[in-house]
Amino acid sequence: MTLEKKDIQGLMVRGHGNLKSARFLLYTCSDPTSSCDFLKEIVPLITNAEEKPEKEAIHIAFTYEGLSFLQLPAPLLNSFCREFKEGMTAEQRRAVLGDIGDNDPDNWDWGQDSIHFLLMVYAKDQEQLDKSMLRIKEQTDRCGIELIHTLPTGLLQHQKEHFGFRDDISRPVIRELLKETPPENLFTFPAGEFIMGYKNLYDEYAPAPYVPFELDTTGLLPVHPDYPERKDLGKNGSYLVFRQMHQNVHSFWKYMKEQTGEKGEAIKLASKMVGRWPDGSPLARCPMAPDPALSESNDFGYWDDDQAGLKCPLGAHIRRSNPRDHLVTETSKKDSSEMAAKHQLLRKGRPYGPPVTPELDPQNIMDSTEDEQERGLHFICMVTDIRRQFEFVQNNWVSFHKFGGLENDADPIIGNHYDTGQYKTNEFSVPHYPIRKKYSNLPNFTLIKGGAYFFFPGIKALQYIANHE
């Protein structure tokens, strides 16, 4: 099935890496009618997937609260999935996501307040970004729309994140975007895993929001492929999950040094926690030392020769967030791979804040003086099923301290680490001869500072939202 790229927002298919400057803007509206006027103005400026912007790209996504505020019809609002309607900070969602203690939404900078929509503005440089921001400000001011949070971003050198590790190497490949037949060893995903209106891995159309036929008076929306009485509002859209994750870089490297005593060993321990060396090479393929030739390696698994985790620990971050072909609870490579494939995310995030050192070399980071700078990652991912994809990974693989037969281990990098007295999640186990090594009292190396679930509509759906009666 061919992708309708003109109707898909461009961020679905590219990360705008050439547009180095970007800002994420969170707005609240004051009047539904003038807000729709703003949308009518902004829709033509939204970058679609057919375009390859050189100067500027703009994307828009809505919270459930925002869509309700715009007074969309009740059947449409009801048709969104429960997680989206409840929002990331609802009690049940907190429990699923493990947002308790330090990560409790009550401690967040944003996410509890009335956010109606998110504008993502990308520009080739700061000057262009400032220009775009001025134009948007004029438009929003005119329509009574208030900017409540501005989230700056900043790409780091060598595709690294703030701890000093190469990031964003493992990305799911969307089958329909490939121009040629992929090599046999490349696992590809049907578009429906990430873009609504297409078949997913279950060979079904993912559940998507819809409009009763009679309410699409302009005839903008396509008919839902499963239900002829519905118009498919979800077609070419997605859910966008946003979590602002503060990274405590100095606390991270301080812990590694304290546990190991010297820098080389500290880097080894940190790499065990990540599952890759700082240059990106995976421990599963080069467990003893980094191999720059493998720094973008994504063609590896664990089933054949690392089931015990002697190379890459079972609890390592990359093994938890994508167990690939080995889940301890499965009895075959095939079952493990099938299970893991059903819980993939299309990541589109960007770091924010200044790097501790420009090169982000862990050796230098460890020598640096602690500062009070705010830095971290704007984690953004696209999924068609929030519960099956994002929440499952966050709950079952990242947060669950019993993952893979472990005992007290949440994800060492992004997990929420605590000790309630009855149970704890702040250990990291490293399979080792003669006896497993266990690192205790892990502090929280990352903290959630904000977050929300958004609907990231297709262009026609946007037009419908802007023009609905």
Add this chain to the structure above:
Amino acid sequence: MSTIHKGLTVTVTLHEDKLTDVNGQLFQFRNELKTNREQFEKALPGTFFISWLTLPPQVYEEQEQLPARIILMTSYVGDKNQHIEELVAFLEPKLKQVFGESDEFPITYSGKSEMIAFLHDKSVPNTFYSGFKFISTADVEREKDLKAAVWEYAQQMNTDLEASQLPPSKIKQKIEYYIANNPKLSWAVAGIPYAQKNKIQMLLPLVIFGLVMACSIVCILLSFFVDALFVKVMAWVFPLFLLFMGGMLVLLRQNEKKPHIPGKELSDEEVRKIVALETNPVINEMTVIAPLKKGWIRRAFLSVSLKLVGLLAYFTYIPTVHTARWLQLDKGKRLVFIANFDNLSEAYAHDFVDSERRTKNMAVIFSHAFGFPATRWLIHKQYNHRSEYMKGVRAHQKITQFWYSRNQYESVENLKRNRAFREGLFKEMDEEAIKKWLLTI
């Protein structure tokens, strides 16, 4: 003495207008459990899980009203009589209070012995699965403590250069010496009692079934040469079994061709009520009770399937599940499924659908229940298979008003690993096997 993990299911009908009262009582017990958990653990030493709930009336074949029920489901190790006595000794006032609301409860109730008789009388057979085998309630704690103590002792070997160079067999010897000479751990020297006996007990029905079938196949061949009545009769058993199963499958296929009636989705509000009770950080519970799809063949096929699944219980594997059970109620018109599993139902439910193989296994049982997906030849999926499964599970999930789990903090993988460590103690192994065994610590 048996350490086979089994399930007891007791059920009685209830007037619909008493549902609210009974639900209130059960929820009150749930609240009391928060403060008297220690009493439960002390008084119910052989009990792993208790789920106690009411079931509202349900409609079968769009017309027949199936009655409201009270269902008590426990899991235990050991003897059934002993387990019932244990339950009655501690829970008798509560059992009387709740079951007393049913018309099936004796009018002239005379005390504990009658309660024992009542529970026996109202217990119904179930197909039971346990994710861990031959582990008693006491084993859970002490095997965990044993492993923790050994890890504390052995972890110094990582820093002791000399010790870390030792071959695996020497490390194992050191560990075994430590256990044997530690008065708190030396119980582990004795090995695992009844393991072999229990394995045989569990496999016996399957062995008998297999022997009968094998004998029948041999008799088919013999019948060409031997003219004995026994041989003639036995020669018919296997073909009749195949014919019976084949016939059932053909009849089921006819039933499958009837238009599929999709079930209704549970409202967000109802789902919220269910998941709000999943507060345990490690283990939680799910009860799914659904009327069957139209047609007697569904009831019959499911009944036979459950018997066969029961035969294979020793070899069955369901990841992350501590216990599961299936049974039919109301002359087979209702399917009851209950699972105690690791983590939350929102994650666990994916075990039903994320692997093709598992979905096929699940279809053998769940596809007979109303609201679950349509199938072809039982295991072949049709479109919307996955979403119908997820919808079906949620739509028929019931609120379990009272739930008790003796073990709160050990996952099923933890239990299995702890047992694997204990099994390896004082056992002959080669160096490679010892290396693997050391990884269980």
